[in-house]
Amino acid sequence: MARALINVPAKAAKGEIIEIKTLISHPMETGFRVTFNGTLIPRDIINTFRVTYNGVEIFAAELSSAMAANPFITFTTLATESGTLEFHWAGDNGFSVTETATLVVE
Amino acid sequence: MNRLAACLVFAASLSLSVPVGAQSDLAPSERKSSYEMMGAQSRSMQDDDMANPAMLSVLDGEALWRKPAGEDKKSCADCHGDARQSMRGMAARYPSYDVAAQRVVDLEERINLCQAREQKSEAFGRETKDMLALSAYLALQSRGMPIAPSQNAALERSIERGRAAYFQRQGQLNLSCANCHDDNWSRKLGGATIPQGHPTGYPIYRLEWNGVGSLQRRLRNCLTGMRAQVHGLGAAELTDLEAYLMWRARGMIMDAPGVRP
């Protein structure tokens, strides 16, 4: 199972810009490496990362082989209302992980 | 080829610059951790647990600590309780002498012994995801504590053997560990800064590996670079080297799980 670490402040003031940090375990095998006997190691990467805030998309990314292993992405969003942030990673070989975090806006 | 060439050029320059018979241990006041010697970007990756990919491994290790395994379905926590208390400072004391096994064992072997004796579960292999995860979780419990090898005659003999191996020139490049890590630390080998080689942060997340690895993996990596005989994982020679390196770093502060280039 893939592990993910998400850092969302527990509380924020309405209208405050908050920073969100995400880290997920994944080898991000490029598809360009070969073993000693010349066999190509097949590509196995996360292709997409999507974040919704109470159901509305606030950030999305398309990833390539040029992303380092265990993708780390940070971005910002406006704290508009209390609710749930949902993080979804999808990739090769049916990789799919969803995590949630709650945010209280005062 | 470039790497080999770089090693060869380096070896040639060493044979000119190294005083013969320099075999004294690095003075404690001269010691610098690899963390201090790495770039700001790598340091900031370690400073924030949220940014340190080794913490993903720690999460796995925490789950393994509580997971029942073996015939009696016992977990580590069933005997040892909360690792944050019971395992505090433990990793800073390994390798240690194990009375029942009658030999010096490193942290990984100690985990295997526990699995065999107490849990009667299948041993985690070295460098497997589970072994790295559990050892990273245990090492984290010693973060901020000084490395403190125990006092034991068998451990002292192991340290001595490790020390002899450390100063022994070996391999096709005819280099000893000391040639790099005592005599030329802070200088460049290829594009990399040569560290003093203090194992304060193991298991580490190494950028070059794209993953977590143990001190033994790192030692084998060095031996490959020296074109020397590479001991198998778990070999007594590697445990002796680990014991010497921990003794050499005694009193230095653990920063596991570290990030290294």
Added chain:
Amino acid sequence: MHTSRRKLLAGSAGLAAAGLMKLTLAPAQATPASMTVAMQKILQGAKPTPGRVTIDLPPLVENGGTVPMGISVESPMTATDYVKAIHVFNEKNPQPQVISMTLGPRAGRAQITTRIRLADTQNIVAIAQMSDGSFYSGEAFVIVTIAACLEDLP
């Protein structure tokens, strides 16, 4: 005599074929030209204005396998004037794409960080797509060093 000459020719033809094979088997590298092609898919003929995009990359990286990168774009990030997307490209990896991110006015700031892979010393280009359809770009040059003593691949 003739036979041996034919053999020699056959041999060299074989060598040439082997050479071609090797060329076709090697993964296509992202040259500045292929980076331009990839960027055009986003730009659709538009020309990005240099500026407003800052790439924060170490000038010299310790390991190309994991390079921390920050990107920020100057923008008020209001409902009517904001950064829609940031696209990052490289010159010398096997593929020109690095990451494409969709932002919006709710981001508050157009500022992201991530970690990328750089196969070699090269230029990185980031293009910001604005809400009014204009494009801005920023560039960074990174020197990638190679460690001397790497371990063998498993």
